[in-house]
């Protein structure tokens with residue numbers, strides 16, 4: 001690789017997750033020049049993790065052949081609620097002990113560059129909008145389906161954050177008012193019916209009832225029963241496991257139909273770990289969306305798979321930062 005020209009024009013982006021930290025150094029056009037991955041080890045507490053984040057960024061810089069003085073700005077995305085104006089992570093479900101952590105102030109003092117913070121699902125929506133499957137679209141919805149269901153909204157080419165920054169919580173639309181309890185305290189949210197956690201819970205119930213010898217055997221071999229176990233049993237011909245996966249896909253489609261009617265998007269981008277299961281979930285989801293959404297809204301919309309993989313959050317931060325850079 002030829003050395004990148006020096007100067008204060010490079011962007012540092014960090015995706016802070018419950019299990020790992022990913023840092024990249026990029027140009028505004030999205031070209032990545034260096035990266036660093038390390039485990040979060042969140043149990044060591046915020047102070048240690050903050051220093052680890054700074055170290056991760058410095059290592060990514062070194063890999064790009066650059067120094068701290070070459071950075072124009074850094075951006076960090078994290079799960080859970082955050083105060084983006086104050087640069088404070090309010091709380092984070094996967095980071096024990098993180099309460100009101102002033103992460104931007106820490107990074108600004110430690111690295112001597114401006115820092116910005118964003119929720120990870122919002123960052124992901126921006127990343128796909130600018131660099132991924134939503135390039136060239138003005139109206140898009142990004143939905144991630146993994147252990148939970150999250151999302152972000154791009155309306156008129158701008159991230160829509162809502163009044164208090166929590167807009168786009170696609171997983172917490174109520175589908176069944178009397179349905180299973182959701183992590184948010186409500187009942188019957190999409191997340192409680194169609195997330196990886198929900199699929200695994202239905203799988204556990206099935207095994208407890210003696211409803212699938214194959215699923216029980218796979219779970220025992222694996223040492224745990226996850227949504228992927230249910231999908232594997234389904235793909236190996238287990239009808240009861242297939243029914244669970246298809247039911248989750250059906251609920252996803254019910255949710256998608258409502259998003260289509262409310263937002264009239266050009267594209268809905270689906271990312272997250274469960275997308276790897278492909279048509280097992282997305283087939284019923286697409287069919288249900290098409291059966292339920294209004295035809296005028298439906299004719300504009302495409303359902304696409306996310307393109308950026310685990311770079312989606314950091315590329316969203318690069319997109320966010322480049323707005324403030326020449």
Ligand SMILES: [Zn+2]
Nearest residue numbers: 172182184189
């Ligand atoms: Zn909920």
